Amino acid sequence: MNKKERVFNFSAGPSMLPIDVINEVAAELANYQESGQSVMEMSHRSAEFDKIIKDAESDLRKLMNIPENYKVLFLQGGGTTQFSMVALNFMGGTHKADYIITGQWAKKAYTEACKYGDIKVVANSEDKKYTYIPKVSKDDFRPDADYVYICENNTIYGTHYNELPDTGEIPLVADMSSCILSQEIDVTKYAAIFAGAQKNIGPAGVTIAIIRDDMIGKAHPMTPVYMDYKVHAEKDSLYNTPPCFAIYVAGKVFKHLLDMGGIKAIEKVNLRKAEKLYNFIDNSKLFKCPVAKEDRSIMNVVMVTGNDVMDKKFVDEAKEAGFINLKGHRSIGGLRASIYNAMPEEGVDKLIEFMKKFEEENI
């Protein structure tokens, strides 16, 4: 593939994958490691696939330093399915859970949880259009809550928990769909983590759940069988046919990250990419970032010109120049550059160059 043909895709997800991974997949697509078949055709009970899924799990464990007492599950249905699974599985004690609402996705998770238990909204940043992460203290949580729920990185609004809330002994559950594998984290601070693959992990169609053992096995009696974490944990994600191909590509992404030096290495690049872009915006006369500085995401950079016509002009001209999907989420408008792990630093550098030029021409 001619590298010049490749666009810089700033989509919020699905988004870019490492080109080396794509080329590897293409090369072995019709005949995986001389097995005489494509991974797309492979029985999920075969020795070949068994190695693929076990390697993917063990590489993810290495990358995130996941302790032995956490299960790693490969599931289907995206974050939306997790919203229900979290509520159906983790409210087996007092049937109470505390939610912090930092955007549309957290709100959807909250709405879903309300079907199954007594849910308290502990804090909500809707008052300022979700442009910040609300500060909470340990006393804000109900001490007998079964868990506290956060959306760690808010894709639509460009915010991120740069400091976790102190929940004391209450288990913390986090949606990490748009920040998993972007920075080093301490998994032991969480009781459960989940993430759709289509941002930092692989193609859409697989969802990762990382769940501490003691959280499993207390599902609501009405829980659909597919939504019981225990069912998947007991069968190592092979209770039914998993999304084999998506798991295979995710596994390649994990190996690619390990080869790069792990999360410590990619975090460095991510911080540098985000810093450059925010610096440019904060000094721009045309572009502004509405997000509180201490709560900014290094994955989703939200910005506005303050003028819808100008925003549209920018999106259109950027697309022509090979920078695609810079439109903000349809619910808030404006602009957004999602710069996940697989966005090359060169993509950010060139975007800044392009923004500079656009600013000069339009101010």
Next chain:
Amino acid sequence: MNKKERVFNFSAGPSMLPIDVINEVAAELANYQESGQSVMEMSHRSAEFDKIIKDAESDLRKLMNIPENYKVLFLQGGGTTQFSMVALNFMGGTHKADYIITGQWAKKAYTEACKYGDIKVVANSEDKKYTYIPKVSKDDFRPDADYVYICENNTIYGTHYNELPDTGEIPLVADMSSCILSQEIDVTKYAAIFAGAQKNIGPAGVTIAIIRDDMIGKAHPMTPVYMDYKVHAEKDSLYNTPPCFAIYVAGKVFKHLLDMGGIKAIEKVNLRKAEKLYNFIDNSKLFKCPVAKEDRSIMNVVMVTGNDVMDKKFVDEAKEAGFINLKGHRSIGGLRASIYNAMPEEGVDKLIEFMKKFEEENI
């Protein structure tokens, strides 16, 4: 790809895909139609993907002659998720449903439905190890049942409904995971059809649901949002990020079938493949098919030698010769050749040759 390198994969699923489809996917994997990106990286809100999913739907509608008053949905979670969705969505009337148990999968669907309503087992073929399809008459069903459920093709046991039960006015719901697109059917005889992709449609990770409009919108109040057909129907399968890549490959399989002449054409080949194999088995001194002749599946051909050691020897030697996954399901043992649409007729011919030789050497 050297054709000789390709194995004949008789797996019950995931299983073979048309080699032309695989080669096309490989060729455009890194740069889909000069879009500068892989389909794996593509936003599900992009114009490119919009065309992919709309074409897939419209081609499937053509292939199966699906009327306008049926929705076609692309979902995640496999048949297992459908077991719950069927029960959660379709029991909005009397909360009664009637099930026919023809094997493990129907039984799992039944078990799941019992969580949400009053379920009657109308017939059960467990008495003869699921080797036949029980005969039922209209009077066996409760006239006020919200639906009747069948598993149309029983992958594990090699049985198939060669005649549908007469349910009168009661909506008929069918799991067609292992027979969809194998023969012409009349969609209007069903209120709902579902199928996991990994047998006749595409790679694992997408599930097709074909639902008559009047069945949608009566979900149980506890239904998880992802499990409400209405949610997906209203958003044309884009309520959340769909399994884009699996849908794209499925779309290519649909086009491939249309190019071949549609279901009428593939049905002819399928009938010929199955007839050859059953004829050989029925005349064999070593292999036997335990399934009632009138209830045999043309997709999953179950057989036994009556001797576990001999079965194992056959599976091992067949594998060496390039015929893989001929082992019966782990729950019943024996042998099974799944000969889905993408198994070339040549594969069946060569398998028969191999079986003949094996018989001569081992009897």
